Amino acid sequence: MSSSAASQGRVSALGLLLNNRLATAGLVVLVTILLLALIAPLLPLLDPNATSPANRLLPPLSDGHLLGTDALGRDLLSRLLHGARVSIAVGVSATLIAAFFGSLIGLLSGYARGWADSLMMRGIDMLMAFPYILLALAIVAVLGPGLINALYAIALINIPFFARNIRGVTLGLARREFIDAARLSGKSRAAILFTEILPNVLPIIVITMSTTIGWMILETAGLSFLGLGAQPPQADLGSMLGDGRSVLFNAPHVAIIPGVLIFLLVMSINLLGDGIRDVLDPRLKSGALARPMARTAVERESVPEKPATAKDAVLSLSGLRTAFGLGQRQIEAISGIDLHIGRQECLGLVGESGSGKSITAMSIMGLVPTPPGRIVGGSIYFQGEDLLEANDRRIRELRGGPVSHVFQDPLTTLHPLFTVGDQLVEAIRAHQPLRRPQAEKKAEELLELVRIPNPRRRLQAYPHELSGGMRQRVCIAMALANDAELIIADEPTTALDVTVQAQILMLMNKLRHEKETSILFITHDFGVISALSDRVAVMYAGQIVESGPTKEVLESPAHPYTRKLIDCVPVLGQGDRQLDAIEGGPPATGERPPGCAFAPRCAFARDACKRGEIALQPLDAEREVRCLFPLDVKREALVHA
Amino acid sequence: MHEQTEPMLQAQDVERLFGAGRTLLGRPKPAVHAVQGVSFAVRKGEILGIVGESGCGKSTLARILAGLDQASAGKVLFQGQDLAAAVRRDFKAVARQIQYVFQDPLSSLNPRKTVRAILETPLRRLLGLGREERERRLQKVIDAVNLRPEHLDRYPHEFSGGQAQRIAIARALAAEPKLIVLDEPVSALDVSVQAQVLNLLDDLKARFGLTYLFISHDLAVVETISDRVAVMYFGRLAEIGPAQRIFTQPRHHYTRLLLDSAPAPGKAIMVPESESGELPDPYNPPVGCAFAARCPAADELCRTRHPALEPAGAPKHLAACYHPPVGSTAHE
Structure with missing residues (x-):
């Protein structure tokens, strides 16, 4: 198919994504949250860390505090937006770190194979054998509590996820013929890994990132909730949840509000991530998601x-x-x-x-x-x-x-x-x-x-x-x-x-x-x-161009295309060098020229062949041909006798 | 070998074993002989066709001959030098001399690279050419395979199978090698396109003074292009000789079966339909001739001892058969 037809016919990646209603909803929610978080310092908000014991535990919609206040009288709306900033930043950074190191390990071990692969993968297996929260706790325990340390812990425990995914894809790619071809073109192993394999793995890395970023935010929140992440007075969504726990019964809104935001954030990221995966994954792109009907x-x-x-x-x-x-x-x-x-x-x-x-x-x-x-x-x-x-x-x-x-x-x-x-x-x-x-x-x-x-x-x-x-x-x-x-x-x-x-x-x-x-x-x-059929019909560009008894068509084809198609089959015992090739290619589906579709490649084509619709006409009782100037059947038969 | 010219490529008792070795517990792992005892020579300017069905080891052999894989035993000499040693020393130097064309053009071209990037790589990496010289060579190469300059900035998926295979051939040509190993280069193509590519290969060989090793499962295709033909069965050579002679007077029953099975317009196929067509179990190979179970002439000798390649009645025609078929085929 020519490129112009391809670009006309296909929808852009963004267009495909917007076709998916859930993904679009996710995108809208996510962009709104991101935008609010981004401009939080510019908004006329109260200081998120300013305590005011007189105004503690105000309910939502109170005067001056749209979402109420927490146990120390701090403004919840302000803390929520500033907290979301922190949580998102930590989630995104952790994802980037995990994606970088995980993909690198996956690429290297998938391409190196052998003992290097075994060594790296067994290391990854060991990392996966610990319950993740326990591992994160252990890491934080060693490094000490704090947001940055929590970030490292979460990045580390997510490395296996990337490494294993990317290794699988790399393994498959490393066996493809274009890798051998690149080697024969003189590329070094490193060059092959980073200029041949990486571009093909990149979509998978993006898919994996888009589907894990939500998890990362949840895990960060989990660590902060346990008091191991953000340290007071800094707000992040997890520590806000933790603050709300102690007043859960008399002021439930303190815990519910950050909870709802975490839910919205993670849900929108996951919906969008699924949408991105559907767009980028070649298997899904080729129609695996479209559910065909039981019948045409x-x-x-x-x-x-x-x-x-x-x-x-x-x-x-x-x-x-x-x-x-x-x-x-x-x-x-x-x-x-x-x-x-x-x-x-x-x-x-x-x-x-x-x-x-x-x-x-x-x-x-x-x-x-x-x-x-x-x-x-x-x-x-x-x-x-x-x-x-x-x-x-x-x-x-x-x-x-x-x-x-x-x-x-x-x-x-x-x-x-x-x-x-x-x-x-x-x-x-x-x-x-x-x-x-x-x-x-x-x-x-x-x-x-x-x-x-x-x-x-x-x-x-x-x-x-x-x-x-x-x-x-x-x-x-x-x-x-x-x-x-x-x-x-x-x-x-x-x-x-x-x-x-x-x-x-x-x-x-x-x-x-x-x-x-x-x-x-x-x-x-x-x-x-000829091994099997009594009659034969020859198709070209979506039409039948000739039909008739197999023996007769083979011996004296009437359509120039049939003649050419027979002649380009190499026959044993006729090892003459120059095969009769048909120059050019058939027209792309749906781009059939007017007149005879074969005319542009036909040696016998005249002006009349390039106009109008040419019908399939009977040649004799059993044969039909779609050609204005069929080859002379009898003469051909004599020549090839 | 008493050739007028020094052979360009020589295989000496090449063997390739997959598996084998021992497990951690010391148990031997099962081993498969993909290629066994293969010897032949290819002269400069010659086309040697290697025919065989799937699983006969022809692709493994091809990869060894191109330096992409190493023989477990035996030797490959390229212009008198040990190929395996040359590959260890400098793979690029070997790649400047020997190139490879793969069966499936679309999987041998990186989907995320433009044709220009694909074709420039050997010019830059193998020949170390500067920008201007590269551009000149690029034009020459795409012209040689009948592609147009505007094709250079497209991606592989925008091409038909025949065009993609011509790009792959252009890449192999770019470094101006002496020998090209063609591994089923036309099997994935339509017959009409297949003829175009075969004619192109023939033309390029004459223009650039190339030597080909042409591997295919299709006898008629091999006959069209080759000077000499080697027939492989179950990892070994069954027969090797001048193309004409092999196709008119085969001296191995397997070659005979291949000839009888080949379809052609207007030809009725005559093979016993109960013929099982099963290859022997590679993990439990037969002691004698691997074809004995399917062979009409097999006897006790064939089942107990493996026949060696021996002269079969004409110069340079060797066959590994105790009871070779006599007479000529109907294809003359």
Whole structure:
């Protein structure tokens, strides 16, 4: 995606933060408190330490004392604001100190590993083994009471928190390839640590700081409450609480007022901290917080008529359009997909990454996450039934039953904590009223069906105990568990080794005949397609540009893009040096040029190709192509014969 | 070795052991031989392809050959010098000669650095160039990989996979090394982009007189680019020889299986679907040939003794197989 599209589509970090209502509330409260604390010396307040025994324990809203006075007659409002200044200053300084030393230890031990790591981490472990308040007490006992000493104590006991967090992140980063690359670029170890790793750890340090600063203020208050922090007559929130304790019953406001301020302060910091974490954490940023609906939303302007192909096809898509809302814009990922798959047919859907082939596949069973995705036009018929009009319950029945999926990476599709048997039984019992022993029997048969040796024993295996090929076999078994009519296989062999890929392809080909299943097979590799599919459809920039019987399309492609895509696959035994590469790249999603999307990269493009909408036209009875000047099929066939 | 030219890189019985050692209580820790007994030589200007499936030790070998890791036993000689000693003495001096391109371009580029910062680092740190000279070289390098000057101030995530891999190649080129180790440089890319990058690599090799070690799991890709090919299985070399010969007359059953499994447009795949495809347990390696369990020609000898790499009927063609397949494949 180009940078201009990125900056248009994405919201700024502050914008994201303000989207979070709780974080915004936290920000407002915090800024108010900070502002009041900051300008406290400038406000017309009484001297916070001036005692006046005549006015002791005045209730709030008394004359001249808005929040009343304490046991020595000191003005509570003035003490509160001055106290907040002290508490916040101590909390912030302690956080900065702890963050600096903790992060440094974490960075060093995460990067050094080995004995240095062990030494530092065991030290940290020892620090953590003491109850924190006890440790703080011990430190203050050694150094003597006082605000500065309390600050040191609190900083020290929070170092482990930073050290452990940062070490974990550093450990992960230190194994990344860009670290090796930096070494190869001549950077020293220290330079790598501080110029390569630190910039990547910084957001984590900020997140950790924003979530601990509240704790630090609480802990400072705790020490002061015990009389180990701020010494009289200096006010801080903790010592004010301590003062209030002795008069708790006859003048509760003396303790309640600082208590409420501590609550507000810590609460607002925590809310804001959570908000900051949500904005900065890349995992949460990429949408982990957005709760997608159980099914892709359908927002069609009109419901199209049932296409003629829908009657006897297993699956029939017509004019399907799926769009993503990105910022204020709506980007169409696929625009007007027409596909049909006959009974026992395997249709190969080929395209480069970003061509929309996976979105097409995921739209069928409503697996495109909403938000941001939604289906904005067209229709999907499965065995004559309109899937876009079906209710959620019906879709749930179909998913994993008559229509099932096989995905690219079996390690992420199988649950790591359950045995293969448990997962198969669950899949079976979700759709069939079977008792567990019967379902187990069936699971065993399924594993046998996908040629897993020793199926009874393998039922007890966890996914990580199986090889990649075996795991994918399990996924295929699961897809077949409920007599699927249609299997949607999204790059099922891309993550596998070549020899394993060949076996899986052979297996799928055999099973589809045995079980009379139709397959929608998605891949980016024209080499793989011919192993399995009867027909093939080629996608480019969210549209189908050519479709037809696999053999014919491979032998004499009509669309220049198909031709190029076939030619750039290196073929064994044709080790001629110069591969036929397609120069340039496909247009970014949603930035399709007018006319033919491939025209800018096409050697045969003419002016007419760059205007208007080009329709998918029949070439003969079985083939269709979206090209104004299709390659001469017969001549091509002769040349390549 | 009776080559006309002195080999640029030589591996002699390279071995890499992971784990091992003893626990605090003196119990031996389990050990895995990732690479074992690997020997070969690469001449100047040559492209040696190393093919193998995941877990065969090819990436471990690649890291050793680039000086990023050390062999547990055996030796790597670079231009006649011991590489491990050179790395200990001065890693930068080695990095000026040998560079590395990683599989995943996006994880080999620091997400928080601009392309300029990434490409300037080797120029400054390895070559110690001044600002003006750096700028000139930078233009030359990005021009060589078909990137535009305005790309320099962008961050890696703003690029497509193919562009990012070209940036990674530019970084490797910047220090003007003699040898580049390419570890699956096109595996993460789309086929159309893969062809662009392969053509670019070929072009750069001719322009800068480079030597490549090209590692990949994809035979067709390796065949396209390599002069010679080494096939690895379970940490050892199964077969090594001229690319043409390996692909037309393989003398190891594993190579044969790889060839039969490779997909191609219009080709029907014919492998036994019950073939388990499982690698042996690395903690309990077989005594004999590691491929014996999957091999159609395996007998008692194969299971009890490990075959050595021996001449296989043509000059410079070696294979480790007691009962090599005969005849040629259909790919000619």
